[in-house]
Amino acid sequence: MDLDLSSDSAGLTASLVDVESVSGGEADLAAAIERALSDLPHLSVHSDGNAVVARTTLGRSQRVIVAGHIDTVPIAGNLPSRRENGLLYGCGSCDMKSGVAVALRLAARLTAARRDVTYVFYDCEEVEAERNGLLRLSRNRPDLLHGDLAVLMEPTGGVIEGGCQGTLRAEVTTRGKRAHSARSWMGLNAIHVAGGILDVLRSYQPRRPDVDGLTYHEGLNAVGIRGGVAGNVIPDECVVTVNYRFAPDRSEPEAAAHVREVFSGYEVEITDSAPGARPGLDHPAAATLLAAVGGTPRAKFGWTDVARFALLGMPALNYGPGDPMLAHSPDEHVPVAQIAECEATMEAWLSG
Secondary structure, X not given: OOOOOOOOHHHHHHHHHOOOOEOXXXXXXXXXXXXXXXXXXXXXXXXXXXXXXXXXXXXXXXXXXXXXXOOEOOOOOOOOOEEEOOEEEOOOHHHHHHHHHHHHHHHHHOOOOOOEXXXXXXXXXXXXXXXXXXXXXXXXXXXXXXXXXXXXXXXXXXXXXXXXXXXXXXXXXXXXXXXXXXXXXXXXXXXXXXXXXXXXXXXXXXXXXXXXXXXXXXXXXXXXXXXOOOOOEEOOEEEEEEEEEEOOOOOHHHHHHHHHHHOOOOEEEEEEEEXXXXXXXXXXXXXXXXXXXXXXXXXXXXXXXXXXXXXXXXXXXXXXXXXXXXXXXXXXEEEHHHHHHHHHHHHHHXXX
16 A cells, blocks of 8 residues: 555544554555655655654754654454544554654655654554564664654643653462362362462552652553363463553662562562653753643653663653543544644644
8 A cells, every 4th residue: 555645644544544553564554654755855764674764864953753653452343444523433543543644744744844853663562572663773773763852652632741651561370289170179279379369469559659740650450361271170370460560760670579579479470571761851852842732741651662762861752642541442543633733733843
């Protein structure tokens, strides 16, 4: 398929939504984005796997990174896209193909902005950190990611969301003893023992710390459970997968230590983690965007690649169309007017 970057932002969003791009399956969409951007003479275009980077080289004193991931969570009966009562529905419409559409429109329209801009469209944000396309770019082509400020076009409802939570996944394991289920008293059922893990989770009280003026809400939840050998065997192992979303005042090692403390007495293996990022709203490079957007900034609930840019030593903010509370839901949608509003705000800010 070919993308028409001259269409309005809502129409372009619908076109992006209609190209299925569940994490790991972004090749068709990445190729379409690369083709569309390669036709623009004011941009130099680079690719790395299913990540595409387009840059202006106008010699401006400031460079802004505008980034968005092109993958989605698995489809939940919400394709193709549809419009209804001023809303655009479809998988990825909110998280974050509407933000990607804004970035693509900016890339096409801003031929002589007051700031140089690097547009980054990358894969595998919705899965484990090691597969993240932005991480791969930071390893293979770190020169492409240099800038003064990064804007992640994540869904924020059209307001600035500062920083992000860290995320950690762990497997908490119980052990039992196998036996024939007809003689269950000869064994120890590991799945039954795992009830203690669920009791811990049900009684857990998450923190709500204030970090640099923004209030974050942590969470610790079971997201998977496995156990059992056969229909007539008492299981000798049960594994509960938990996800800890932690505020950016905690490091990854501190988050891991907290999870191990909460599940003291159980086997705990950390399987995946990514750091959070402090808000950074007081950085001078962020001040003009804050003024342009207006409103009251709030904490980002969830992990985003602002954390990746923070590790690169660059301040980063989340700003884009769509309600983040709708992300990953079957009813995912975005207000059409909000897409246009975000585009207009970003265009005015980048143009100075």
